[in-house]
Amino acid sequence: MAYLYSKGNRLFGDIEFEDDTNTQIDFEDDYIALVAGGSTILAASGSMVGIGTNEPKVNLEILSTNSKEPVLSLVNINDDSKPPMIQLHKESESPADDDCLGSLEFYGMNAAGAEIKYASIDVFSSDVTIDDEAGEVVFSAMIGGRTGNSSMTECMTFGYEDTAAGQRGFALVVNRQRGGDLDFMVNGDNMYNLIRTRAENNQIGIGSAPDGNIGCILHVVSTTKSSVPAPRMTTTERNSLSNQVGGCMIYNITTNKLQCYNGSSWQDCF
Numbered sequence: 001m002a003y004l005y006s007k008g009n010r011l012f013g014d015i016e017f018e019d020d021t022n023t024q025i026d027f028e029d030d031y032i033a034l035v036a037g038g039s040t041i042l043a044a045s046g047s048m049v050g051i052g053t054n055e056p057k058v059n060l061e062i063l064s065t066n067s068k069e070p071v072l073s074l075v076n077i078n079d080d081s082k083p084p085m086i087q088l089h090k091e092s093e094s095p096a097d098d099d100c101l102g103s104l105e106f107y108g109m110n111a112a113g114a115e116i117k118y119a120s121i122d123v124f125s126s127d128v129t130i131d132d133e134a135g136e137v138v139f140s141a142m143i144g145g146r147t148g149n150s151s152m153t154e155c156m157t158f159g160y161e162d163t164a165a166g167q168r169g170f171a172l173v174v175n176r177q178r179g180g181d182l183d184f185m186v187n188g189d190n191m192y193n194l195i196r197t198r199a200e201n202n203q204i205g206i207g208s209a210p211d212g213n214i215g216c217i218l219h220v221v222s223t224t225k226s227s228v229p230a231p232r233m234t235t236t237e238r239n240s241l242s243n244q245v246g247g248c249m250i251y252n253i254t255t256n257k258l259q260c261y262n263g264s265s266w267q268d269c270f
Helices: 237-238
Strands: 015-017 020-028 031-036 037-045 048-051 061-063 097-111 115-127 134-143 150-163 167-174 185-188 196-200 203-206 218-220 247-251 257-262 266-268
Touching: 115 150, 237 247
Parallel strands: 048 061, 203 218
Antiparallel strands: 015 020, 020 031, 031 037, 037 048, 097 115, 115 134, 134 150, 150 167, 185 196, 196 203, 247 257, 257 266
Protein backbone atom coordinates (compact mmCIF):
# COMPACT_ATOMS: atom_id res chain seq x y z
CA MET A 1 0.00 0.00 0.00
CA ALA A 2 1.41 3.41 -0.94
CA TYR A 3 0.25 7.00 -0.52
CA LEU A 4 1.14 9.96 -2.70
CA TYR A 5 1.06 13.27 -0.86
CA SER A 6 1.00 16.70 -2.47
CA LYS A 7 3.10 19.60 -1.29
CA GLY A 8 1.76 21.77 1.51
CA ASN A 9 -0.59 20.94 4.39
CA ARG A 10 -2.85 17.94 4.03
CA LEU A 11 -5.75 17.15 6.34
CA PHE A 12 -6.54 13.46 6.76
CA GLY A 13 -7.66 11.07 9.47
CA ASP A 14 -6.20 7.85 10.84
CA ILE A 15 -4.71 5.40 8.38
CA GLU A 16 -5.98 1.84 8.83
CA PHE A 17 -5.10 -1.45 7.18
CA GLU A 18 -8.20 -2.45 5.28
CA ASP A 19 -8.20 -6.07 6.52
CA ASP A 20 -7.30 -5.27 10.16
CA THR A 21 -8.62 -2.13 11.85
CA ASN A 22 -6.46 -2.91 14.90
CA THR A 23 -3.41 -1.99 12.81
CA GLN A 24 -3.27 1.71 12.04
CA ILE A 25 -1.44 5.02 12.21
CA ASP A 26 -3.26 7.26 14.66
CA PHE A 27 -3.14 11.04 14.09
CA GLU A 28 -4.19 13.54 16.74
CA ASP A 29 -3.27 17.08 17.72
CA ASP A 30 0.51 17.15 18.33
CA TYR A 31 0.45 13.35 18.46
CA ILE A 32 1.10 10.39 16.16
CA ALA A 33 1.09 6.69 17.02
CA LEU A 34 1.71 3.36 15.36
CA VAL A 35 -0.82 0.76 16.52
CA ALA A 36 -0.49 -2.99 15.89
CA GLY A 37 -2.84 -5.67 17.19
CA GLY A 38 -4.83 -3.01 19.03
CA SER A 39 -1.81 -1.90 21.14
CA THR A 40 0.29 1.23 20.73
CA ILE A 41 3.75 0.16 19.59
CA LEU A 42 5.29 3.56 18.98
CA ALA A 43 3.95 7.01 19.93
CA ALA A 44 5.30 10.53 19.47
CA SER A 45 3.66 13.12 21.70
CA GLY A 46 5.17 16.58 21.41
CA SER A 47 8.85 16.19 22.24
CA MET A 48 8.33 12.80 23.91
CA VAL A 49 8.47 9.32 22.36
CA GLY A 50 6.95 6.18 23.83
CA ILE A 51 7.47 2.52 22.93
CA GLY A 52 4.70 0.29 24.23
CA THR A 53 2.83 3.27 25.69
CA ASN A 54 0.58 5.92 24.19
CA GLU A 55 1.32 8.45 26.96
CA PRO A 56 5.10 8.90 27.24
CA LYS A 57 6.09 10.97 30.27
CA VAL A 58 9.77 11.55 29.42
CA ASN A 59 11.78 12.09 26.24
CA LEU A 60 11.91 8.32 25.64
CA GLU A 61 9.81 5.85 27.63
CA ILE A 62 9.75 2.10 27.05
CA LEU A 63 6.94 0.17 28.71
CA SER A 64 6.19 -3.55 28.72
CA THR A 65 3.80 -5.79 30.64
CA ASN A 66 5.60 -8.97 29.54
CA SER A 67 7.77 -10.95 31.93
CA LYS A 68 11.48 -10.04 31.96
CA GLU A 69 10.89 -7.02 29.74
CA PRO A 70 11.46 -4.35 28.55
CA VAL A 71 14.88 -5.25 27.18
CA LEU A 72 17.12 -2.83 25.30
CA SER A 73 19.54 -4.72 23.05
CA LEU A 74 22.49 -3.19 21.19
CA VAL A 75 24.10 -5.55 18.67
CA ASN A 76 27.24 -4.96 16.61
CA ILE A 77 27.36 -7.30 13.58
CA ASN A 78 30.43 -5.69 12.01
CA ASP A 79 33.65 -7.68 11.80
CA ASP A 80 35.60 -5.34 14.06
CA SER A 81 36.71 -5.15 17.65
CA LYS A 82 34.41 -2.29 18.62
CA PRO A 83 31.61 -3.18 21.04
CA PRO A 84 28.09 -1.72 21.16
CA MET A 85 28.21 1.55 23.06
CA ILE A 86 26.02 3.90 25.09
CA GLN A 87 27.30 7.45 25.29
CA LEU A 88 26.10 10.19 27.66
CA HIS A 89 27.16 13.70 26.64
CA LYS A 90 26.93 16.90 28.69
CA GLU A 91 27.60 19.91 26.47
CA SER A 92 27.78 23.28 28.20
CA GLU A 93 28.87 26.76 27.15
CA SER A 94 30.38 27.25 30.60
CA PRO A 95 31.73 23.88 31.84
CA ALA A 96 32.77 23.86 35.47
CA ASP A 97 34.36 21.53 38.00
CA ASP A 98 31.93 18.97 39.48
CA ASP A 99 29.43 19.22 36.62
CA CYS A 100 27.27 16.08 36.52
CA LEU A 101 27.84 14.49 33.10
CA GLY A 102 25.31 11.71 33.36
CA SER A 103 23.30 9.59 35.75
CA LEU A 104 21.79 6.11 35.85
CA GLU A 105 18.95 5.99 38.37
CA PHE A 106 17.12 2.94 39.68
CA TYR A 107 13.53 3.27 40.94
CA GLY A 108 11.12 0.90 42.64
CA MET A 109 8.09 0.98 44.93
CA ASN A 110 8.14 0.90 48.72
CA ALA A 111 5.61 -0.89 50.94
CA ALA A 112 3.24 2.08 50.71
CA GLY A 113 3.31 2.07 46.92
CA ALA A 114 5.41 5.24 46.65
CA GLU A 115 8.04 5.45 43.92
CA ILE A 116 11.52 5.52 45.45
CA LYS A 117 14.95 6.05 43.93
CA TYR A 118 16.88 3.17 45.50
CA ALA A 119 20.28 3.65 43.83
CA SER A 120 22.15 5.71 41.27
CA ILE A 121 25.45 5.91 39.41
CA ASP A 122 26.56 9.48 38.72
CA VAL A 123 29.58 10.75 36.80
CA PHE A 124 31.15 14.18 37.38
CA SER A 125 33.82 16.24 35.64
CA SER A 126 35.75 16.94 38.82
CA ASP A 127 38.34 19.06 36.96
CA VAL A 128 37.79 20.72 33.57
CA THR A 129 41.17 22.46 33.37
CA ILE A 130 42.81 21.91 29.97
CA ASP A 131 45.35 19.05 30.15
CA ASP A 132 44.30 18.44 33.77
CA GLU A 133 40.84 16.99 33.05
CA ALA A 134 39.68 14.48 35.64
CA GLY A 135 36.47 12.57 36.29
CA GLU A 136 34.72 10.90 39.18
CA VAL A 137 32.16 8.09 39.43
CA VAL A 138 29.81 8.07 42.44
CA PHE A 139 27.75 5.02 43.48
CA SER A 140 24.87 5.92 45.79
CA ALA A 141 22.19 3.82 47.48
CA MET A 142 19.18 4.39 49.70
CA ILE A 143 20.05 3.76 53.32
CA GLY A 144 17.38 3.78 56.00
CA GLY A 145 16.19 2.08 59.14
CA ARG A 146 19.19 2.79 61.34
CA THR A 147 18.40 6.45 61.97
CA GLY A 148 14.69 6.30 61.20
CA ASN A 149 15.05 8.33 58.00
CA SER A 150 15.87 6.93 54.57
CA SER A 151 18.23 8.96 52.42
CA MET A 152 20.46 8.58 49.38
CA THR A 153 24.04 8.12 50.55
CA GLU A 154 27.27 8.03 48.58
CA CYS A 155 28.41 4.46 49.20
CA MET A 156 31.48 4.44 46.97
CA THR A 157 33.33 6.86 44.71
CA PHE A 158 36.13 6.32 42.24
CA GLY A 159 38.12 9.00 40.52
CA TYR A 160 39.84 12.28 41.19
CA GLU A 161 40.46 13.23 44.81
CA ASP A 162 42.53 15.89 46.60
CA THR A 163 44.80 13.46 48.41
CA ALA A 164 46.73 16.19 50.28
CA ALA A 165 47.38 19.91 50.08
CA GLY A 166 48.72 20.67 46.62
CA GLN A 167 48.48 17.03 45.53
CA ARG A 168 45.99 15.14 43.40
CA GLY A 169 45.36 11.57 42.41
CA PHE A 170 42.80 8.85 41.81
CA ALA A 171 41.25 7.15 44.79
CA LEU A 172 38.60 4.58 45.68
CA VAL A 173 36.60 5.91 48.63
CA VAL A 174 34.00 3.89 50.51
CA ASN A 175 31.48 5.59 52.82
CA ARG A 176 32.64 9.11 51.92
CA GLN A 177 29.55 10.66 53.52
CA ARG A 178 29.89 8.51 56.67
CA GLY A 179 26.40 7.16 56.18
CA GLY A 180 26.50 5.02 59.33
CA ASP A 181 27.19 1.32 59.68
CA LEU A 182 28.28 0.90 56.05
CA ASP A 183 30.20 -2.37 56.22
CA PHE A 184 32.86 -3.70 53.89
CA MET A 185 32.94 -7.51 53.90
CA VAL A 186 35.16 -10.10 52.23
CA ASN A 187 34.18 -13.73 52.76
CA GLY A 188 36.81 -16.44 52.86
CA ASP A 189 36.51 -20.10 51.88
CA ASN A 190 34.98 -21.03 55.23
CA MET A 191 34.75 -17.66 56.99
CA TYR A 192 31.90 -15.25 56.40
CA ASN A 193 33.97 -12.32 57.64
CA LEU A 194 37.56 -12.86 56.54
CA ILE A 195 37.76 -9.04 56.48
CA ARG A 196 34.98 -6.91 57.97
CA THR A 197 34.83 -3.22 58.73
CA ARG A 198 32.23 -1.53 60.91
CA ALA A 199 32.18 2.14 60.05
CA GLU A 200 30.05 3.30 62.97
CA ASN A 201 32.61 1.84 65.44
CA ASN A 202 35.73 2.75 63.40
CA GLN A 203 36.78 -0.90 63.59
CA ILE A 204 38.32 -3.54 61.34
CA GLY A 205 37.87 -7.25 62.01
CA ILE A 206 39.85 -10.14 60.58
CA GLY A 207 38.25 -13.57 60.87
CA SER A 208 35.05 -12.18 62.36
CA ALA A 209 32.98 -9.03 62.73
CA PRO A 210 34.81 -6.78 65.22
CA ASP A 211 33.34 -6.71 68.71
CA GLY A 212 31.85 -3.28 69.37
CA ASN A 213 32.29 -3.83 73.14
CA ILE A 214 36.06 -3.91 72.74
CA GLY A 215 37.71 -0.52 72.23
CA CYS A 216 40.17 -1.59 69.52
CA ILE A 217 40.60 -0.46 65.94
CA LEU A 218 41.77 -3.94 64.78
CA HIS A 219 40.22 -7.17 66.08
CA VAL A 220 41.67 -10.52 64.96
CA VAL A 221 39.50 -13.56 65.76
CA SER A 222 40.22 -17.22 64.99
CA THR A 223 40.34 -20.62 66.64
CA THR A 224 42.01 -22.32 63.66
CA LYS A 225 44.59 -19.80 62.46
CA SER A 226 47.47 -17.93 64.12
CA SER A 227 48.54 -14.37 63.40
CA VAL A 228 51.88 -12.97 62.26
CA PRO A 229 51.76 -9.44 63.66
CA ALA A 230 55.07 -8.24 62.25
CA PRO A 231 57.23 -8.82 59.14
CA ARG A 232 59.92 -11.51 59.43
CA MET A 233 63.52 -10.54 58.62
CA THR A 234 67.16 -11.05 59.57
CA THR A 235 69.19 -8.73 61.79
CA THR A 236 71.02 -7.45 58.68
CA GLU A 237 67.74 -6.69 56.95
CA ARG A 238 66.42 -4.99 60.10
CA ASN A 239 69.50 -2.78 60.36
CA SER A 240 68.98 -1.57 56.78
CA LEU A 241 65.53 -0.18 57.61
CA SER A 242 65.20 3.60 57.56
CA ASN A 243 62.84 6.18 59.02
CA GLN A 244 61.74 3.95 61.89
CA VAL A 245 59.65 5.42 64.68
CA GLY A 246 58.88 4.20 68.17
CA GLY A 247 56.43 1.30 68.08
CA CYS A 248 57.64 -0.31 64.81
CA MET A 249 57.87 -4.09 65.12
CA ILE A 250 59.62 -6.98 63.35
CA TYR A 251 60.22 -10.67 64.06
CA ASN A 252 63.97 -11.26 63.95
CA ILE A 253 64.55 -14.69 62.35
CA THR A 254 68.27 -14.47 63.23
CA THR A 255 67.55 -14.38 66.97
CA ASN A 256 64.00 -15.77 66.81
CA LYS A 257 62.76 -12.76 68.79
CA LEU A 258 59.86 -10.37 68.38
CA GLN A 259 61.45 -6.93 68.51
CA CYS A 260 60.11 -3.39 68.93
CA TYR A 261 61.81 -0.09 68.11
CA ASN A 262 61.70 2.28 71.09
CA GLY A 263 62.69 5.38 69.14
CA SER A 264 66.43 4.85 69.33
CA SER A 265 67.13 1.09 69.29
CA TRP A 266 65.55 -2.32 68.74
CA GLN A 267 64.48 -4.16 71.90
CA ASP A 268 63.38 -7.78 72.38
CA CYS A 269 59.74 -8.09 73.37
CA PHE A 270 60.36 -11.41 75.17
